Amino acid sequence: MYYWHWLRHIVRRPFTTGFPTEPDPTVARMADSGAVHTVTVPEGPFYRRSVALRHVDGGSCNGCESELGLLTSPDYDFSRYGFSFTPSPKHADILVVTGVVTEAMIPVIVATYEQMTAPKRVVALGTCAIDGWVFRDAPGVRGRLDSVIPVQVNIAGCPPTPADILRGLWAAIEGEPPPLPHRDGASHAEKQYELVKGESR
Amino acid sequence: MADNRLAQEVFFAGTHGGEYGEWLQAWQAERAEGIETLLLDAHNQSLSVWGLDPDAHRVTQLVWRPPSPDSVWAADPAPSRVGIRETENAEPFIARTWPALPWSSGSPVVRGKGVFFYPLGPVRADVAESVEYRLAVMGDEMIHVDLRAGFKRRHVRTLVVGRYIDEAWPVVTRFTTTSNVHHTLAMALAVEKAWDISVSPTHTLLRTLFAELERIVSHLGDLAVLAVSTGLPLPQMEYLHLKELVLRLNYRLFGHRYLRDLIVPGGVQLTQWPQKADVTWALNTLATVYRQSSDIASGLLNTPSFLDRLHGAGVIPASTVAQVRPVGPVGRASGVSFDVRQALPYVAYVSHPIQPCVETSGDAYARFQVRVRELSVSLSLARILLEEWRDLDTGVQAARVLQMLKGPPLYSPGLGIVEAPRGLLVYGLYPHKDSGRIEHLAVATPSMRNWSAVPEAMANHNIMQDFPIIDASFSLSVSGWDG
Numbered sequence: 001m002y003y004w005h006w007l008r009h010i011v012r013r014p015f016t017t018g019f020p021t022e023p024d025p026t027v028a029r030m031a032d033s034g035a036v037h038t039v040t041v042p043e044g045p046f047y048r049r050s051v052a053l054r055h056v057d058g059g060s061c062n063g064c065e066s067e068l069g070l071l072t073s074p075d076y077d078f079s080r081y082g083f084s085f086t087p088s089p090k091h092a093d094i095l096v097v098t099g100v101v102t103e104a105m106i107p108v109i110v111a112t113y114e115q116m117t118a119p120k121r122v123v124a125l126g127t128c129a130i131d132g133w134v135f136r137d138a139p140g141v142r143g144r145l146d147s148v149i150p151v152q153v154n155i156a157g158c159p160p161t162p163a164d165i166l167r168g169l170w171a172a173i174e175g176e177p178p179p180l181p182h183r184d185g186a187s188h189a190e191k192q193y194e195l196v197k198g199e200s201r
Numbered sequence: 202m203a204d205n206r207l208a209q210e211v212f213f214a215g216t217h218g219g220e221y222g223e224w225l226q227a228w229q230a231e232r233a234e235g236i237e238t239l240l241l242d243a244h245n246q247s248l249s250v251w252g253l254d255p256d257a258h259r260v261t262q263l264v265w266r267p268p269s270p271d272s273v274w275a276a277d278p279a280p281s282r283v284g285i286r287e288t289e290n291a292e293p294f295i296a297r298t299w300p301a302l303p304w305s306s307g308s309p310v311v312r313g314k315g316v317f318f319y320p321l322g323p324v325r326a327d328v329a330e331s332v333e334y335r336l337a338v339m340g341d342e343m344i345h346v347d348l349r350a351g352f353k354r355r356h357v358r359t360l361v362v363g364r365y366i367d368e369a370w371p372v373v374t375r376f377t378t379t380s381n382v383h384h385t386l387a388m389a390l391a392v393e394k395a396w397d398i399s400v401s402p403t404h405t406l407l408r409t410l411f412a413e414l415e416r417i418v419s420h421l422g423d424l425a426v427l428a429v430s431t432g433l434p435l436p437q438m439e440y441l442h443l444k445e446l447v448l449r450l451n452y453r454l455f456g457h458r459y460l461r462d463l464i465v466p467g468g469v470q471l472t473q474w475p476q477k478a479d480v481t482w483a484l485n486t487l488a489t490v491y492r493q494s495s496d497i498a499s500g501l502l503n504t505p506s507f508l509d510r511l512h513g514a515g516v517i518p519a520s521t522v523a524q525v526r527p528v529g530p531v532g533r534a535s536g537v538s539f540d541v542r543q544a545l546p547y548v549a550y551v552s553h554p555i556q557p558c559v560e561t562s563g564d565a566y567a568r569f570q571v572r573v574r575e576l577s578v579s580l581s582l583a584r585i586l587l588e589e590w591r592d593l594d595t596g597v598q599a600a601r602v603l604q605m606l607k608g609p610p611l612y613s614p615g616l617g618i619v620e621a622p623r624g625l626l627v628y629g630l631y632p633h634k635d636s637g638r639i640e641h642l643a644v645a646t647p648s649m650r651n652w653s654a655v656p657e658a659m660a661n662h663n664i665m666q667d668f669p670i671i672d673a674s675f676s677l678s679v680s681g682w683d684g
Contacts, residue, residue, distance in 0.1 A: 002500045002507075005435055015442050030452050056324055057331040059353035062680045063378025063459060066422065069328045070448075073441035085327035104352045105331060108323055134371045138356045159378060161458065162445075 015074040020167050020178045027075075028180050031163035036177040037154045039146070046119050047093070048173055050082045054092035056112050059141065060099030063159035064126040068096065070162045078166055089115040094172055095149075100128045100135045101142040113149045121172040123153045125165065130154045224248070224265035236261060237526065237539055239618060240627045242643040251616065251629065255544035260616060311337040311345040319665075323352045326669075330679035334668075341664040346656040350683050357684045358642050365638055366392055366466060366606040374461050377646070377681045379422070380621045382415040384628075385464040387617035390547060391630040392466045395615030396605055396637075404468035406586055409549035411460045411469070412619070413583040418447050418459075419622035420530075420576040421494065423676035427569060428501065430673035431510045439497050443490050450486050453479075467602040483587055491580040498573045511566040514663060515671030521657040522563065529624020529647045530575060531654065531675055534560045534567035541620035553582060563658075565674035607637050614643075623647040623677065648681030 017024040055068060071078040072085075086092050089112045097109060113122065124145040127133040132143025145151050155168035167177040228250050232238065236252040239260070243249075252261040317338045323331035331352040337345040357376050361369035369388075376384045386408060393400065400408075425440035448458040455463055456472055463469050501507050517527065522535045532539060540557035542550040558574040560567035610632045617628040624647030631641040659671050 002433070002435060002504045005439065005497070005500055009435070026449065030449070030458065054324070055328045057329065057353060057679075059355055059683075060330070060680060061355075061375045061378045061381075062330055062678050063375075063381075065328050065330060066379055066459075069422070070441060070445055072438075073445050074438050075442060075445045087326065089324065099353060100355055102353055102355070104354070105323070108331070108352070112324055134375055135355045135360065138360045140354060140356065158375070158461075159459070 016077045016080070017075075019076070019163060020170065020180075027161075027163045030161045031167070031180055032157060032161070033180045035156045035160050035164040036168045036171050037156065038171050038176055039151050039154055041175045042119075042121055042152050042172065044119055046121070046173060048082070050084070051093045051169075051173060052084055052086040052091050053094045053096055053169070054086055054089045054112060054116070055096045055098070056105070056109055058097050058099040058105040058109055058129060058145065059102040059135075060126065060128060064098035064128075067159045067162050068098070068125065068165060071165060073162075076162045076166060078169070081166075081170070083169060089113075090117065092116050092120070094121045094123060094169065096123045096125050096169075097129050097145050098125045100132050100138070101145050101148060103140045103142060106142060106148055109145075109148055121153070122149055122151045123155060123168055123172050124151045125155050125168070126160060127156050127158050130156060133158065221265060221267065224263070228263055231261065231263060232526075237544070237625075239616075239625065240629055240643055240645040242629055244631060244641045244643065251627070253541075253545055253618070255539065258545055260545075260618075313339075315339050316344065322349075332679045332682075336659075336665070336668070338665055341666070343660050343663055343665060343668065346659040348652060348656055350652070350679065353679065353683045355680075355684060358644060361639050361642050363638055366632075367603055369639055369642075370462075370465070376644070376684050377648075377678050378459050378461070379419055379678060380415065380623065380626070380681065382411045382460050382464065383619050383621035383626050385461075386412060386548070387619045387621075387626050387628040388630070389464050389466050390617035390619065391615035391628045392606065392617075393615070394617070395610040395612050395630055395632055396466075397611045398467050398602060398605070400468050403591060405548045406590060407469045407471075408464055409553070410583060410586040410590065411455075411463060412548070413579045413586065414447065414451055415460060416579045416622045417490070417576060417583060418444055418451075420572050420579070421447065421490075423673070424494075424498075424569070424572055424576070426676060427565075427572075427670070427673040428507075430669040431507050433501075433504070433507060436497050436501055439493065443494055443497075446486060446490060450483055454483055465599065465602075466606060467598070470599070480587060480590070484584055487580055487584050487587070491577065491584075494573075494576055494580070501569075508566065510667070510670055511569055511674070512564060514565040514667045515658045515674055516661055517563045517654050517658045518661055519563075521654050525650065525654045527624070527651045527654045529621070529651065530568055530571045531651045531677075532624060533557055534571045535563035536561040539625070541618055541625055545618055547619060549586065553585065555582075565670050568674040609635050610637060621647055623681065624651065644684065646678075646681040646684065648677040648679070651675065651677050652682050 017027065019027045057065065070076060095113055095116060124130050128135065129145045132141060135141050136143045142148065153168050153172045155164055157164055171177040231252055236254050239251040239253050241250055247264050247266040249262055249264040252263065254261060319336040319338060320333060321336060322333035333349040335347040335349065336343050357372055360372050373388045374381045374385050421440050421444040425437045425444065428440060429437035451460050452458045463471065517535045522537065526532065526537060527535060528539065536559065538557050538559045540555060542555040543557055555578065558571050560570050613631055613634065615630040619626050626647055627645040629643035630639065632638065633640045655675055659668065663671060
């Protein structure tokens with residue numbers, strides 16, 4: 001019966017670390033400090049307590065989907081910051097678009113964007129959505145999300161790690177991503193890494 | 202490498218110069234003898250079917266060369282009439298190569314009193330790929346399902362034409378990221394066959410380790426989706442945590458969470474290993490994942506609310522199994538005992554034999570069982586491979602191999618046949634005979650074939666509430682279909 005798992009998790013320490021508000025060297029190592037780029041600093045009031053995300057796949061290789069799906073995992077648990085996925089664009093505050101943006105998906109992306117109520121933010125997830133990446137010259141590929149709808153935040157990476165996605169979502173709300181802890185001194189990060197490695201033994 | 206040469210011995214089953222129908226009959230007869238179809242390909246004014254004889258461990262090719270292409274097409278029957286449907290989803294690609302080809306299977310129109318249509322997609326679920334389901338529902342029961350794909354074509358096959366192998370590499374690794382190791386491996390095997398490059402044993406071993414790690418990640422993710430589709434978020438979270446654990450292990454050992462760009466023609470390319478490798482830690486982590494995943498699975502197998510939803514949901518009808526011959530865990534859950542690792546061993550599966558995990562009921566429960574058992578097998582194998590691993594005996598002479606690939610190939614086509622996490626994956630590479638640039642690339646992905654079994658499995662006395670469970674139990678990738 002599954003109740004035993006339940007009980008075990010009550011007494012066990014949570015898998016979730018405080019990242020990105022608290023240092024987690026393991027996650028910080030995988031993240032890329034230059035991944036998140038705010039294109040336009042969002043202006044105006046934005047409700048910051050519960051932020052619903054609508055994801056649209058504009059022609060991805062499913063790597064970004066895999067990483068985006070891991071935001072709900074106990075290791076990242078993005079609901080701590082009020083994020084959640086929503087099936088309906090009408091309930092969404094942030095539109096997350098992955099993939100190369102194919103011509104076939106452009107009307108779908110535009111329709112989804114128009115169905116969202118203001119204030120709304122758009123995040124281009126992955127290098128494909130930013131500039132088409134290796135599929136730039138493919139037939140039927142637009143390759144740039146910002147040529148379709150206004151984009152506030154770009155999250156680069158192929159695929160970006162869940163940590164970068166979390167920081168990018170943060171940037172979509174606050175205007176800038178939280179700093180990556182323990183990235184300035186490489187030796188310090190190494191030390192932390194050794195420490196964590198020892199713990200997991 | 203012995204396994205490379207094995208597949209190189211292609212047995213030409215024959216070339217048909219006559220009627221198209223006769224060629225189809227020959228293909229059907231070949232299938233009746235137990236030869237699994239690998240790849241349907243249109244190239245160089247001929248249609249060819251590559252098959253695999255699992256008993257003789259050899260590859261066959263059946264070619265149809267129309268006497269005059271323009272006149273023959275008009276009178277041809279649609280391929281489904283002979284009962285061959287494995288390549289149903291490959292046909293649009295072939296149709297693009299040969300626009301005159303009448304590949305339109307068509308779908309019946311469903312109408313009547315009390316029939317409702319639910320168009321679902323391309324924007325659907327929480328995080329999902331773009332595909333549209335058109336569900337025809339009568340009361341609670343789904344009576345007909347149509348799938349509409351093509352939203353996310355990136356034209357990988359077209360994009361690589363005219364490129365050198367190394368220029369095509371970044372595109373091939375991004376066909377489907379969750380199976381990128383297998384896509385790269387299939388391409389690498391095809392290249393190595395075409396140019397007759399041998400791979401050292403330690404590189405082969407490491408390639409197998411990458412493949413198994415990818416299978417572990419894929420199966421853990423699929424099981425997580427299946428768990429939550431029945432409304433059980435706790436096992437989903439536990440599976441997702443294990444998936445993240447293995448992804449972090451990948452990163453620490455090899456520098457990329459999805460092990461991208463590690464397999465290159467001629468071997469593997471490592472930037473990190475072995476400086477930062479800690480084999481003991483990696484072995485312990487894999488042991489933890491093994492223990493916990495078995496624990497979750499046994500917990501689920503003792504949860505009646507989970508089993509009730511899975512038993513009898515999404516049974517693939519026997520006629521569909523016969524026509525489509527689904528591959529991978531989906532096929533093995535329907536009694537198709539076919540696993541490339543066993544039928545035509547490649548890389549280190551020659552020395553580490555695999556027995557296919559087979560179930561016969563063909564429902565969501567069988568697919569769950571097959572994935573759970575394959576996960577355990579993969580985890581044990583990954584541990585064995587990690588223990589066997591020693592320092593790389595030779596580095597890849599990248600510059601030399603690169604130079605070689607810009608010259609004439611020795612064989613054409615080169616075939617790469619692997620068992621991806623979702624099933625049979627074949628790359629057929631036709632390099633230019635002088636320059637080595639890619640002239641034509643044929644790819645058969647497991648998702649491409651398995652998607653054609655989904656509508657029949659769904660519209661098989663299932664109710665709307667079963668839809669997410671059936672969808673999750675197939676766990677197919679749309680990018681593998683729409684590549």
